[in-house]
Amino acid sequence: MKYDYDLIAIGGGSGGLSVVERAAEYGKKCAVVEAKKLGGTCVNIGCVPKKVMWFGAHIAEALRDAPDYGFDLDVKGFSWAKLVEQRETYIKNINTWFGGYMEKLGVDVLQGWGRFVDANTIEVDGKRYTAEVIVISPGGVPDIPQETEGAELGLTSDGFFALTTQPKKVAVIGSGYIAVELAGVFQALGTDVSLLSRKDLVLRGFDDMIRETLTDAMIESGIHKEYHFRVKKLERVADGTITVISEDGQCLTGFDEVVWAVGRRNLLEPLALENVGIEPTNRGTIEVDSCHHTGVANIYAIGDVTGQPQLTPVAIRAGRFLAERLYNGKPHLKLDLHAVPTVIFSHPPVGTVGLAEHDARKAYGHDNVKVYTSVFTPMRYAFTQHQIKTALKLVVYGPEERVVGIHIVGDGADEMLQGFAVAVQMNARKSDLDATIAIHPSSAEELVTMR
Ligand SMILES: Cc1cc2nc3c(=O)[nH]c(=O)nc-3n(C[C@H](O)[C@H](O)[C@H](O)COP(=O)(O)OP(=O)(O)OC[C@H]3O[C@@H](n4cnc5c(N)ncnc54)[C@H](O)[C@@H]3O)c2cc1C
Numbered sequence: 001m002k003y004d005y006d007l008i009a010i011g012g013g014s015g016g017l018s019v020v021e022r023a024a025e026y027g028k029k030c031a032v033v034e035a036k037k038l039g040g041t042c043v044n045i046g047c048v049p050k051k052v053m054w055f056g057a058h059i060a061e062a063l064r065d066a067p068d069y070g071f072d073l074d075v076k077g078f079s080w081a082k083l084v085e086q087r088e089t090y091i092k093n094i095n096t097w098f099g100g101y102m103e104k105l106g107v108d109v110l111q112g113w114g115r116f117v118d119a120n121t122i123e124v125d126g127k128r129y130t131a132e133v134i135v136i137s138p139g140g141v142p143d144i145p146q147e148t149e150g151a152e153l154g155l156t157s158d159g160f161f162a163l164t165t166q167p168k169k170v171a172v173i174g175s176g177y178i179a180v181e182l183a184g185v186f187q188a189l190g191t192d193v194s195l196l197s198r199k200d201l202v203l204r205g206f207d208d209m210i211r212e213t214l215t216d217a218m219i220e221s222g223i224h225k226e227y228h229f230r231v232k233k234l235e236r237v238a239d240g241t242i243t244v245i246s247e248d249g250q251c252l253t254g255f256d257e258v259v260w261a262v263g264r265r266n267l268l269e270p271l272a273l274e275n276v277g278i279e280p281t282n283r284g285t286i287e288v289d290s291c292h293h294t295g296v297a298n299i300y301a302i303g304d305v306t307g308q309p310q311l312t313p314v315a316i317r318a319g320r321f322l323a324e325r326l327y328n329g330k331p332h333l334k335l336d337l338h339a340v341p342t343v344i345f346s347h348p349p350v351g352t353v354g355l356a357e358h359d360a361r362k363a364y365g366h367d368n369v370k371v372y373t374s375v376f377t378p379m380r381y382a383f384t385q386h387q388i389k390t391a392l393k394l395v396v397y398g399p400e401e402r403v404v405g406i407h408i409v410g411d412g413a414d415e416m417l418q419g420f421a422v423a424v425q426m427n428a429r430k431s432d433l434d435a436t437i438a439i440h441p442s443s444a445e446e447l448v449t450m451r
C-alpha cells in the first residue's frame with residue numbers, strides 16, 4: 001500500500017468515529033486521531049452527560065409533584081456529587097466500549113493532536129502517518145467573549161460538567177440551546193438561577209410560539225430572567241462570590257458560579273490547515289460541497305466544523321454517507337438538511353422540525369402559509385400545584401397544506417418529535433396527519449386532530 005492508511009479521521013467524536021467505523025466495515029484500513037477522549041463532545045461533555053443531568057432534573061420535578069398524586073415522601077436530600085459520579089462512571093464505560101470497538105474493527109486510535117504536514121501526511125505527537133483520504137472532524141470548544149473584563153471567572157459548559165458540588169446561586173449567560181438546558185437543570189435541582197440574555201425571549205431564530213412559551217415556563221419555574229442584559233464585567237468580590245455588571249450599570253451579586261453559554265468556535269488552530277491550503281471562512285468553518293469535499297483533492301470535512309447544524313446525528317450521517325460514497329459505490333447519498341429535527345432538553349422540552357412560521361412566510365409568501373396551533377395544560381398537571389403548558393404548532397403551505405414545520409413545547413416533546421419528523425421528511429399533507437387515528441389520552445394526539 002502506498003500509504004499507511006486508506007483513511008485517517010482527525011477527531012474521534014460523532015463525525016470522525018462514524019466515518020472510520022463505516023469505512024472499516026468496508027475493509028479499509030483506518031485510523032482516528034483523538035487528542036482527548038473517544039466519543040468527542042457528545043459523549044464526554046455534551047449530549048450524554050447533559051441528558052443524564054436532565055433525567056436527574058426530571059426526577060426532581062416528579063418528586064415535586066408526587067404529593068399531589070398521593071405520595072407521602074420523606075426525601076432526605078439530593079447529592080449532586082453522587083449524580084456526577086454515576087454519570088462519569090457511565091461515560092467512562094462508553095469510552096472504554098469505543099476503544100474496544102475500534103480495536104475490533106481494526107481501526108488504530110492515534111492519541112494526540114493531529115496536524116497536517118501535507119495533504120496526505122498527519123503528524124501526531126511527533127510521529128508521521130500517511131493516508132489516501134483524510135477527514136477533518138475536530139468539532140469545537142465553547143466560546144468566551146475575551147473582550148469582557150473578568151470573563152475568565154465564568155465557566156463554560158465544559159466547566160459545568162466538571163462541577164462536583166452544586167452551586168447555590170448561578171448566573172447563566174446566553175439564551176441558546178446550552179443556556180436554556182443548563183439553566184433548567186440547575187433550577188430543577190434546587191440552584192437559584194438567573195438567566196442573562198441580550199434579548200427578551202430565549203432561543204433566537206426558533207418559532208415565536210416556542211420562544212414565548214418556553215420563556216414564560218422558565219420564569220414560572222422560578223428562573224430570574226434578566227432581559228436586555230449585556231455583560232460588561234465579571235468581578236470576584238471579598239466574600240468569594242462573583243458579581244456581574246451590565247453595560248448599563250446593573251449589578252447582579254452573590255453568584256457562586258457564572259456560566260457562559262454564548263456559542264462555540266471550531267478547533268482549527270492545531271490542524272495547521274495552512275500546510276494544505278485550506279482557508280477557513282470568516283465564521284471559522286471549513287467550507288465543503290454537497291459531498292463534504294474541501295476542495296483539496298483527498299481531504300474532506302464533516303461535523304460541527306463545516307457550519308452545518310451542530311448536532312450529533314448530522315455529524316454521524318455525514319460520516320456514514322462519506323464512507324458510502326467513497327467505498328460502497330453510492331455517490332448519490334448526500335446529506336438532506338431540509339427537515340432536521342432537533343430537541344432542546346429544556347424544562348419543558350422543545351421539539352422542532354422544518355420551518356418556523358416566520359421563515360415559512362418568508363419562503364412561500366405570507367398568504368400561502370397557514371398555521372394551526374393548540375395550547376393546553378396536559379392531563380399530567382390536571383390537579384398538581386405546578387402546571388406546565390404544552391403548545392403545538394403546525395405550519396402548512398399551499399392549497400394541499402403540505403406540512404413544512406412542526407413545533408412542540410411541552411412534556412414529551414423530546415420523544416414525540418421523531419415520528420412527526422418522518423412525516424415532514426416525506427412531505428406529508430395536513431390531511432395525512434388528520435387521516436391518522438389519534439392515540440388517546442396523549443398530548444401528541446393534538447397534532448392529528450387540529451382544526
Ligand atoms: C453541552 C452540549 C450539549 C449538546 N447536546 C446535544 C444534544 O443533545 N443533541 C445533539 O444532537 N447534539 C448536541 N450537542 C452537539 C454535539 O455534541 C455536536 O454537534 C457533535 O459532537 C459534533 O460532532 P463532531 O464530530 O463534529 O465533533 P466532536 O464531537 O466535538 O468531536 C471532535 C473531537 O476531535 C478532537 N480533536 C479536535 N481537534 C483535534 C486534533 N487536531 N487532533 C486530534 N483530535 C482533535 C476533540 O478532542 C473531539 O474529541 C451538544 C453540544 C454541547 C457542547
Ligand SMILES: NC(=O)c1ccc[n+]([C@@H]2O[C@H](COP(=O)([O-])OP(=O)(O)OC[C@H]3O[C@@H](n4cnc5c(N)ncnc54)[C@H](O)[C@@H]3O)[C@@H](O)[C@H]2O)c1
Pocket residue numbers: 145173174175176177178179181196197198203204230231261262263264309310311342343344345
Ligand atoms: N439539544 C441539543 O441538540 C443541543 C444542546 C446543546 C448544544 N447543541 C448544539 O451546540 C450549539 C452551541 O450551543 P450554544 O447554546 O452555545 O450556542 P447557540 O448558538 O445555540 O446560542 C448562543 C446564544 O448566545 C447568545 N450570545 C452570544 N454572545 C453573547 C454574549 N456576549 N452575551 C450574551 N449572549 C450572547 C446568542 O445570541 C445565542 O442566542 C447549538 O447551536 C447546538 O447546535 C445542541
